[in-house]
Amino acid sequence: DIVMTQTPLSLSVTPGQPASISCKSSQSLLRSDGKTHLYWYLQKPGQSPQLLIYVVSSRFSGVPDRFSGSGSGTDFTLKISRVEAEDVGVYYCMQGAHLPYSFGQGTKLEIK
Amino acid sequence: QVTLRESGPALVKPTQTLTLACTFSGFSLTTSGVCVSWIRQSPGKALEWLARIDWDDDKWYSTSLKTRLTISKDTSKNQVVLTMTNMDPVDTATYYCARTLRLGLEYYFDYWGQGTLVTVSS
Numbered sequence: 001d002i003v004m005t006q007t008p009l010s011l012s013v014t015p016g017q018p019a020s021i022s023c024k025s026s027q028s029l030l031r032s033d034g035k036t037h038l039y040w041y042l043q044k045p046g047q048s049p050q051l052l053i054y055v056v057s058s059r060f061s062g063v064p065d066r067f068s069g070s071g072s073g074t075d076f077t078l079k080i081s082r083v084e085a086e087d088v089g090v091y092y093c094m095q096g097a098h099l100p101y102s103f104g105q106g107t108k109l110e111i112k
Numbered sequence: 113q114v115t116l117r118e119s120g121p122a123l124v125k126p127t128q129t130l131t132l133a134c135t136f137s138g139f140s141l142t143t144s145g146v147c148v149s150w151i152r153q154s155p156g157k158a159l160e161w162l163a164r165i166d167w168d169d170d171k172w173y174s175t176s177l178k179t180r181l182t183i184s185k186d187t188s189k190n191q192v193v194l195t196m197t198n199m200d201p202v203d204t205a206t207y208y209c210a211r212t213l214r215l216g217l218e219y220y221f222d223y224w225g226q227g228t229l230v231t232v233s234s
Binding site for chain 1: 221
């Protein structure tokens with residue numbers, strides 16, 4: 001099974017400042033369709049997870065453009081250009097390249 | 113409007129079998145490319161994918177749990193059922209169902225239920 005490793009596990013950011021989360025997979029997430037199947041989800045406090053980013057860098061419907069994803073192969077990054085209060089929660093990367101799907105440990109974002 | 117709602121017992125005893133239902137609306141599990149997955153989250157822990165059932169009735173399971181899991185669907189009821197045998201206190205978690213859309217080789221969870229907390233204790 002593929003292991004997903006996120007760093008850092010927690011992050012405290014001043015509103016308006018950028019934030020960055022790293023995610024590494026134990027195997028390449030590149031599939032035969034030429035796409036890399038890495039996803040980012042955000043679980044806000046007391047809520048179910050919600051999809052932010054799919055196939056590395058595509059923002060899901062309604063996701064603000066301050067969120068961006070990048071990376072390739074086994075190394076990926078989620079960036080928030082200017083953190084807002086509503087961005088608090090736990091961010092998870094997930095690989096959808098190979099069953100069983102697997103998530104990272106999560107990165108908790110707090111506001112300073 | 114897509115909605116999913118999990119239901120089942122809040123408390124089960126060790127060694128018992130857990131049966132959870134996911135009742136959904138706003139989509140059909142007979143539509144090509146539409147699937148439903150179960151994901152759980154132990155208290156304070158990360159997400160763990162458990163199983164997926166596809167529109168064509170293909171079924172996929174977590175490697176570590178596949179001997180204990182069974183997923184099925186009842187399209188007439190718009191329902192997906194997950195059973196997990198031989199429950200243990202380490203299975204205490206919030207269990208979510210999520211619509212899973214297939215686009216080519218991409219599968220992503222675009223709508224989630226609110227989750228149901230299952231506690232395993234004698």
